[in-house]
Amino acid sequence: MSNPITKITPNAAVYFDNDPQDELITLNIGPTHPATHGVFQNVVQIDGERIVSGVSTIGYIHRAFEKIAEHRPFYQITPLTDRLNYCSAPINNMGWHMTVEKLLDIEIPKRVQYMRVIVMELARIADHIICNGILGVDTGAFSGFLYVMQEREFIYEIFEEICGARLTTNIGRIGGFERDFNEVAFQKISEFLKRFPPVLKEFENLFVRNRIFIERTSGVAAVTPEEALSYSWSGPILRATGVDYDVRVVAPYCSYEEFEFDVPVGTKGDVYDRFMVRNDEMWQSLRIIEQALDKIAKEPSGVFHADVPAFYLPPKEQVYTNMEALIYHFKIVMGEWETPQSEVYHAVEGANGELGFYMIHDGGRSPYRLHFRRPSFINYQMFAPMSSGMLISDAILNMSSLNVIAGELDA
Amino acid sequence: MDKLDNKLVLSELENRFRGSFVVLGEPHGLLTVSVEEDIITDFLVFVKDHPKLRFNYLTDITAVHYPTEEKDFCVVYHVHNMLHNVRLRIKVFIAGPMPTIPSATSLWNGANWMERETYDFFGIVFEGHPDLRRILNMDELDVFPMRKEYPLEDPNRVDKKDFYFGR
Numbered sequence: 318m319s320n321p322i323t324k325i326t327p328n329a330a331v332y333f334d335n336d337p338q339d340e341l342i343t344l345n346i347g348p349t350h351p352a353t354h355g356v357f358q359n360v361v362q363i364d365g366e367r368i369v370s371g372v373s374t375i376g377y378i379h380r381a382f383e384k385i386a387e388h389r390p391f392y393q394i395t396p397l398t399d400r401l402n403y404c405s406a407p408i409n410n411m412g413w414h415m416t417v418e419k420l421l422d423i424e425i426p427k428r429v430q431y432m433r434v435i436v437m438e439l440a441r442i443a444d445h446i447i448c449n450g451i452l453g454v455d456t457g458a459f460s461g462f463l464y465v466m467q468e469r470e471f472i473y474e475i476f477e478e479i480c481g482a483r484l485t486t487n488i489g490r491i492g493g494f495e496r497d498f499n500e501v502a503f504q505k506i507s508e509f510l511k512r513f514p515p516v517l518k519e520f521e522n523l524f525v526r527n528r529i530f531i532e533r534t535s536g537v538a539a540v541t542p543e544e545a546l547s548y549s550w551s552g553p554i555l556r557a558t559g560v561d562y563d564v565r566v567v568a569p570y571c572s573y574e575e576f577e578f579d580v581p582v583g584t585k586g587d588v589y590d591r592f593m594v595r596n597d598e599m600w601q602s603l604r605i606i607e608q609a610l611d612k613i614a615k616e617p618s619g620v621f622h623a624d625v626p627a628f629y630l631p632p633k634e635q636v637y638t639n640m641e642a643l644i645y646h647f648k649i650v651m652g653e654w655e656t657p658q659s660e661v662y663h664a665v666e667g668a669n670g671e672l673g674f675y676m677i678h679d680g681g682r683s684p685y686r687l688h689f690r691r692p693s694f695i696n697y698q699m700f701a702p703m704s705s706g707m708l709i710s711d712a713i714l715n716m717s718s719l720n721v722i723a724g725e726l727d728a
Numbered sequence: 729m730d731k732l733d734n735k736l737v738l739s740e741l742e743n744r745f746r747g748s749f750v751v752l753g754e755p756h757g758l759l760t761v762s763v764e765e766d767i768i769t770d771f772l773v774f775v776k777d778h779p780k781l782r783f784n785y786l787t788d789i790t791a792v793h794y795p796t797e798e799k800d801f802c803v804v805y806h807v808h809n810m811l812h813n814v815r816l817r818i819k820v821f822i823a824g825p826m827p828t829i830p831s832a833t834s835l836w837n838g839a840n841w842m843e844r845e846t847y848d849f850f851g852i853v854f855e856g857h858p859d860l861r862r863i864l865n866m867d868e869l870d871v872f873p874m875r876k877e878y879p880l881e882d883p884n885r886v887d888k889k890d891f892y893f894g895r
Contacts, residue, residue: 384880694845698837
């Protein structure tokens with residue numbers, strides 16, 4: 318096949334510094350710059366400290382997940398989703414499980430749904446404290462970041478108790494969880510609910526009315542709701558502009574409709590508003606976890622997965638002793654089950670916005686086509702256009718507050 | 729304001745585009761229609777700006793490759809009406825080897841990278857796109873890797889094995 322690329326736009330250098338009269342400087346920010354918190358390259362033209370124009374180059378850690386997913390059975394795709402937004406991997410895992418369950422019409426017991434809500438909200442807190450902490454670091458306030466790091470560690474300990482892993486969790490299975498939350502996990506969740514609020518309060522005190530922080534962030538990179546919607550923004554940064562779009566409320570999954578929580582919105586869509594929206598969302602997440610614990614206490618204990626033997630692996634000891642379990646195990650691992658030919662789009666509210674899974678299934682072992690709607694990828698495309706006219710230091714803050722995660726950006 | 733649902737969407741579409749679109753079904757409650765590529769821009773403008781429909785949020789653009797079909801590529805648009813939480817899936821079937829379709833960048837700024845990604849992986853040319861370049865793959869790549877004829881690399885190949893680092 319002839320190379321069609323040359324027919325369109327040949328990829329050339331972005332800027333040329335040939336003109337001796339030209340007083341603009343071309344600067345590469347990234348790909349591995351400490352201020353970008355990930356592998357992002359931005360080639361910018363600067364006039365003094367002000368950015369005139371910029372171009373983002375992405376794809377440095379592209380791993381072809383969509384292609385790999387076309388060759389894997391459903392349960393082996395879960396570890397791929399871990400590596401999208403690795404700051405809140407459980408949300409991705411749950412989103413993927415729910416997509417498959419939607420395809421297969423699997424009804425999930427209430428207790429499992431509440432367990433999932435707990436895991437997802439913990440992940441959201443872990444993601445938001447990183448983002449807000451890093452934003453503080455970029456404005457020159459290091460202590461807040463270190464202070465909340467300990468709590469993130471505690472959340473990871475809870476994940477460790479639930480599934481054994483910390484960062485790339487691969488948590489849960491299609492149909493539920495691989496095992497019940499143990500006593501220690503419940504204790505740790507309750508302990509987290511007690512110890513985190515004072516820490517978050519103190520973290521707030523460091524920033525919310527801190528004059529240096531406000532002057533660095535207020536009015537920086539303000540975005541109107543119209544612009545944000547046109548760029549298909551979602552998540553906290555969209556809510557910071559004043560649009561109250563939250564997938565958990567608009568299209569509830571996992572029984573979110575039973576929970577009472579507020580959707581914080583901002584007014585100006587600047588970096589300060591994004592910080593505040595994330596901050597308030599952490600308080601709301603705490604509320605949700607508290608309610609979920611109460612609800613779990615009312616449900617029959619010991620239920621941690623749906624009764625779908627055709628898709629949920631039986632316990633290993635039964636495989637060795639029980640004929641039926643052996644057959645199910647074999648059939649699941651070999652991909653022998655009938656699955657419906659259908660297509661499904663399922664969205665969850667990821668830490669960065671609407672995380673969507675679009676799957677076309679032809680009834681085979683693996684999806685015919687799986688597409689991830691990655692909020693970081695879509696949110697980030699406005700970064701270069703909106704940076705023109707900004708100071709470099711403001712653009713760095715803007716990038717931190719978008720909370721672009723390289724894994725999710727590049728898939 | 730009436731609650732928007734799939735039936736209302738369909739009747740509004742019938743009023744304007746009778747005969748030029750096909751309803752493909754409602755898998756899991758998501759209305760799916762297919763239109764021809766020559767009216768896709770009109771169609772998108774209509775569903776975006778119609779006072780009752782207002783699908784003004786572009787959720788996603790992607791593509792699918794069906795190598796055995798006559799029209800072997802399918803561009804899929806997901807649009808969303810946030811107020812009523814109604815989604816609409818619009819499919820456009822087009823034929824290769826370098827299929828072309830009008831760009832949606834004039835309607836949504838967010839379509840820019842979504843179309844670049846689709847071009848990068850499927851080789852679908854979006855006409856009128858301001859900056860149609862590869863986005864995630866390297867610039868020198870001369871294939872479109874998500875097409876079905878390109879297999880995954882053999883995981884058992886040994887020629888790339890390194891003594892210290894494995895593969």
